[in-house]
Amino acid sequence: MTHALTRLTGLLALAALTLPTDISAQGTAAPVSLNPGSEFRDCADCPAMVVIPPGQFDMGFDGGEEGRYEGPVRRITINYAYAVGKYEVSNAEYRRFINDTGHVSARDCNLLRDGTYRAEPGTNWQDPGYQRPIRENEPVVCISWNDAKAFVAWLARRTGQPYRLLTEAEWEYLGRGNRGGHRFVWGERPAEACRESNVFDQSAKRARPDRRIDAAPCDDGFAEVAPVGSLAANPFGVHDILGNVWEWVEDCYVMPLPPSAPRDGSAQLAEGCDRRGSRGGSWLSSFSRQTPTFRGRDPATLVSQIFGLRVARDLSASRPTADTTPRAPAPASK
Ligand SMILES: [Ca+2]
Secondary structure (H helix, E strand, O other), rough: OOHHHHHHHHHHHHHHOHHHHHHHHOOOOOOOOOOOEEEEEEOOOOEEEEEOOOOEEEOOOOOOOOOOOOOEEEEEEEEOEEEEEEEOOEHHHHHHHHHHHHOOOOOEEEEEEEEEEEEOOOOOOEEEEOOOOOOOOOOOOOOHHHHHHHHHHHHHHHHHOEEEOOOOOHHHHHHOOOOOOOOOOOEOOHHHHHOOOOOOHHHHHHHOOOOOOOOOOOOOOOOOOOOOOOOOOOOOOOOOOOOOOEEEEEEEOOOOOOOOOOOOOOOOOOOOOOOOOEHHHHHHOOOOHOOOOOOOEEOOOEEEEEEEEEEEOOOOOOOOOOOOOOOOOOOOOO
16 A cells, blocks of 8 residues: 555656646747656646657558558658547537537538448437437547547637647557557457457447448447547557547548658648548447558548547647648538
8 A cells, every 4th residue: 555655656746747837838849858658638628638759660551442552551750749639539528619619510420320321410419320318428429520620729729739630640650559560459369459449349249230340359348339448548548549439630531642641740631632531440340440550531521420539739849740730721511
């Protein structure tokens, strides 16, 4: 007991030493030094954030589904620390945004019905087709990429800190969890998926016997969406990076990637972008897509009951491409 208390006190002291002033000084401050794994919030009800260390990894996979090549494999060097939401953005967090701004969130969400996703008139983030009330601690869904951008812009205004979406490279770095170039984030054994990720597993398959997609050979205990953080964190201290809901990222989906594709962690952008990236799969997605390299791609206006977001935040001025916001206006609705 005494030992545990001493250890806890030590950890708290460490957190106090490494967190507050450096982080809040961001913007004009010199690059800051933060311990990887440190956690903080910029306000009492702001998202919990985790500090991610710089690193290097091989991004992509020399293969993929028909028409969805995930390569070429290229070395990515992220030479800056950044912070990322420890969890996917929750309904409670999204509700604060809506209440504060009056933002009109996209409607007519795509719901899975009879094996097909269809836009269901009138549905939205508060009614994503669960056929029960949403829970405040579940990840928000039925939000478009444009809604996700509006959310991070609001959070940046509210806190005075540089919140933004993750880039695809940052996401994949997180998704791999410093565990090397395995096909699955958990290693080469698919049965380990259920320890960290709410995927389309055996419990989901039992609940939806008519859903004819490949399921994980394990049981994560959730036949539907799970409250954020229900399962174990990955080695970076981040929860639900794979599974639960897809996470919109900043990048434009460009395939094949041009030779000029960024290798420094910044986003792939394109003028007149017609599809935005999303990463990480969901509780309702084919298990074969629950990999660190599979790339979702949908219009910025699309809303789906399995699409949500995770926030990111710059920590220092050392990030090579600090502004990932396209100069051109967001793509028009289509
Ligand atoms: Ca599941």
